Amino acid sequence: MNLASPLLETQKLPVRGWRRAGQAVPALAIALALVLAGGGCSRVPFIGKLVRSDQALENPVEFLLRLDRADVRPGDALVAYVSIRNLTSKALTGQLPDASSIEFYSTGSGEAVQQIWPVFSSQEPMGEVRDLAPGEIWRRTFVFTTPTKEPGNYRLQAIYHLAPKGIESSVGPVVSKPAAFQVTDVRSFRRDRDGILLKEDAIAIAKAHLGRPVAEATALLVTNKAGLFDWWVTLAIDPGDLKAGEQAHRAFFVSPYLATVVQTRSAKPYPLEEQAPPLPVQITPPAPPE
Template identity: 35%
Template sequence: MLRKLVLAVFVAVVLFCCGCSLFPKKAKPEELLCILTIDKMTYLSNEPVLATVRVQNLTNEEISLLNLDARTVSFYRLNESTGEPLEVMPVYSEKEPMSTVAKLKGLEGMERPFLFTTLTKGEGDYLLQAFFHSSPFHGKKARPTVISEAKKLSIAGRAPYERDAKGILMKEDAIRIAKEKVGDSAEFTTATLIINEAGLYDWWVTLVLNKKDAQGQPIRKAYFINPYLAAIRKEANPWLAHPRWKEPQPAVMFKRDAMNESNIPLPAAPNVKK
């Protein structure tokens, strides 16, 4: 009996020294819930996708976290037939502050819409999933990445316009949209890709119509075309000269060392490193 008692004490000491416990520790409860929604399930190729990410504080305490933006939220599209994952970037402005810190009160939430123009390249059935890198801290204090449930979307058919590799509406389609607005033929057109006051792209299209005004001068019309939604954003001054286009330097989007996933739910693209 004494030998059994000594052996039990010895095993307990060894386990304690090895960092183990005879009593299983409870897993730390999840602090945040990430919910992804998309505006519909079926899209045409090149059609824009509007996705909304909502983050819910599951605790009763106020917590510090990063705001939702194109740097703190990563999106992956998984091809259901091939299993191939692809990181997709939403539209974002160079003027938007990134990775700013916010406070979220207990049981409250925050959300933000994200617009995609490259998500619908290629027909097929896909899954879309959001990874929210919420923690403003590093090291042991860092909070695990919060992962949304994957959302299904199907891509079939083609939208009546084309985009370049960056998801920007093609120049010819921007001119066509402007011509459809005036409902008349134009003898001269000018289209320039610019960055607007919000730090986003616009096609600035000016048309010189075949119609004449009361003084016998050709009528001019100009529009700012939203190259993400493939639609007219607003009318422009037709008498202003277009600026010369200069390709802007993209914002630096630093890669993370590793994707620190939460346990639930499992990521659709588990082998993709960030």
């Protein structure tokens, strides 16, 4: 996935969130427990009553949620796609889909409903309002790094607020159908409690991308121009594998969200002997897997 690909023409892929999962669940979300748990899957809660999902004409917008894949490994990023379509014959004024206008909730077998947050840039404007023409569709991609920590069967569901919170509107929240996903028991990557890829795993990804013996490696978590995090990995190639006149160091930017190398050409080697600058967040490694 290209982090630079435009969404809604001008918006970028959200890849960092600042609010933690596990916060208090609003009253509307409590009704999601029945749907997420598997009871009444043909019905979705809507502004104080239950409305069948096939009664689309009662809602001015169609709100759809789907996942890029239903099977993920522990540590994988979960990528979700949402679309919002105007079902009326008139233009609607509504919020663009972002981490403030859409709430996401997840649950596993026998677990309580938990709000989870997509990752997004701290520089991204939230709550922008625009006109949605008749039949027009807004689409948005969201990335999650926290709901795949443990193996199990899960469901993800979302609530879209057409009107900004605190503003009265004749249109209530619109709830998507739940999307099921399974987390298998083979771990792919390790992440901290905020969903950030661990330093050691970022180095391992860069080493695999280089495909040559490495004598020394370092990695720094830095903030790029878009307000997103990158692991800046510098590898010192083993002297025995160097060719005459070849540069000894290679540098890569590794996405701490998607766990892939996202850039190599403009990544300059970071001096291995220098100390890392202070970071805007504290990275707390999780307990080693059993």
